[in-house]
Amino acid sequence: MQPLRSNGIMAKYEKLLDEAIQNIRLDRQATNTALDEVCQDIHSGKLDHGRSGLVVAKYLETLQRSNEQLVKVASLLTKTSHKNENISGAEIDAIYDNLNEHKEDVDGD
DSSP: OOOBOOHHHHHHHHHHHHHHHHHHHHHHHHHHHHHHHHHHHHHHTSSOHHHHHHHHHHHHHHHHHHHHHHHHHHHHHHHHHSSOOOBOHHHHHHHHHHHHHHHHHHHHO
């Protein structure tokens, strides 16, 4: 497939990346808030550590996935910031796949 040079495609790409970054940040904020609340409840004795450990592990797993998402986005941004600003159809497909994976992770958890 030929590289795409259209400014419209690049604008759409940048908009999707901005949206993905914003979603990642919102997910991290919500996860951090929930994790803080669970940890406070464990420390205060309201929750049993043994029973809540799996919940805490899930929250940490979610944060790790968001870290991986940010690394992927940073990698994509680095690719596009080089002198050659062409983006191939395969790269666009990879972006959509990554965004859909993230959406499924959020919806599934």
